Amino acid sequence: MAFLDIAHVGKTFGAASVVNDVNLAIEKGEFVTLLGPSGCGKTTLLRMIAGFESASSGSIHIDGHDVTLQRARQRRVGMVFQSYALFPTMTVADNIAYGLKIAREPKSAIAERVEQMMKLIRLSQHAQHYPWQLSGGQQQRVALARALASSPRLLLLDEPLSALDAKIRVALRDEIRALQRKLGITTLFVTHDQEEALSLSDRVVVMNEGRIEQVGTPFEIYNFPRTRFVASFVGTLNILNSRVLDEASGLVEVDGQTVTVARLRRSGHGERTLALRPEAVVLESPLAGRNSLMATIEEVNFLGSVVRLRARLQETVLSFDIFNDPGQTLPQRGSRVALGFSHDNLLELEAS
């Protein structure tokens, strides 16, 4: 059994089913992210693991122990909230010491541990300050130290960076990851930001409407999305609706043009949903051994180092980026272009 084992967990609020049959196994020391749009049940799942919410069905094991029916305070799980949630009447040092005092650790051990935690988050000079005297980023670091001080078995973070501004968000993100590696603590991190999820995690769990859509490394999730939802939510994959013409050669039809898919997952004819990463597409005349599609440029967005183009076949719209090159003229809106990409770049998604 994995260190954190979630088996068939579901949650209903009244008639609404918010989390559905979630199965997830997380190994000791792993950093796993729950990624999904707002309202898909990430927080609810996390709160069931923390013990703030009871599971309507299924079971949760931590380190081999069934905690499904345990209270939050028995679970030894550290929690970090989006809103920091520091105790406002306590200093930084007292906030960090809270869990240790409750556990009745000896005074000297508490002082030592608090000192050590404050060094880790580089806030030693703020030991006697109150939360309202700190910036958002500093408060969240204190919240992290508070959660980690009593050496929990598991660290849960619910969108801990969402309330911070962009620059601090990236800095603190890296800090959290560095701290997690140093302490080797098993971590479950919730976010709706795909960049955050991809850059931080050992594995990403993509959720949608209370279900897990796909679990994989950032590389797998980004490059080989299995479902249409994952493809569109992670990155900016282009979705192409196609019909199989010849199964053996992988020949399919998209908006009246033909392309070849290197590997079709399923056998049989009929509709298939394909995904195409924007960075795989280049402007080039048709070449043997590569796919080519004729399209009309609809939009040209100059973003600096790259130029984002949008082109339409008939129904299908493709986005792709080209590098900015002063020596080259950009295609005009309305012009007809040939788009090239390799057979491997077309990915078949699971039927949804």
Added chain:
Amino acid sequence: MPPSPQSGAETTLPSVTAVPGPRLAIRLDWLGIVPFMLFALLFLLLPTAFLMVGAFQDAQGHFTLAKLGLLLQGNVLDAYLISLEVSAASAIVGAIAGFALAWAVVHGGLPAWIRPSLLTFSGVAANFAGVPLAFAFLCTLGRTGLVTLLLQHYAGIDPYSTGFTLLSFHGLVLTYLYFQIPLMVLIVTPALEGLRKEWREASDSLGGTALHYWIHVALPVLAPSVLGASLLLFANAFGAVATAYALTGSSLNIVTILLYAQIRGDVLHDPNLGYALALGMIVITSLSSAGYLWLSARTQRRRS
């Protein structure tokens, strides 16, 4: 507990930089509050100064400490003690009952419509005082009041047979509670709403029991608001005169009624004693109001 002084540096307000501009504009700005200043001067500052001076004078205008000395004697001291007791009793009972009510509507999981209804009612009731309030209580809980009669006829209970009377210490406290409880509800509801559920959850996940949470997190957060509100309730009751006078006439010896007797010009007439009584009241209400302001400033700062 109070944070070190240098730590305030981050949060001090930006100093008000004088905007160079036409002087006339500044004068016009001030013009707006002239009516208020005039009002405060004529009806607050001047009378206060006048009675402060008067408290140290005898009837002939000579300096004396005799009138202030009277405050510590017999009848007058009794009046102060009874006033303090009535105020303290109605403030404490009002604070506890009001807190319980506010807690029930904010964290008690009651139907959502109850909260706005209670707050609206409290807003009205907290300002219901004086003759109408006394009249309302006499009509319901007086010797021939409606509730008294209903209790006698249908429940077989006669509150007056137990020695209860509305025209007494207990009666006055009960009547004051009519506006004290709603006032408490109005003041502590925002404080209770400020208790975040994440604090409870953070405490839980750090191994804390409900008791830990209450002692170490919730009470310290609420204490300034609750104490401050209690002080305000105290000052509120201490300064009340109309309700007490309308209810008990002069049968209850409290400071405001004694004071009224000195200045309205009957046989007890001694304006300088009246000034001394008023000065004593000013000191007491100022202290409790200052306590309230200090405590609410502490709460404000923490929320920012």
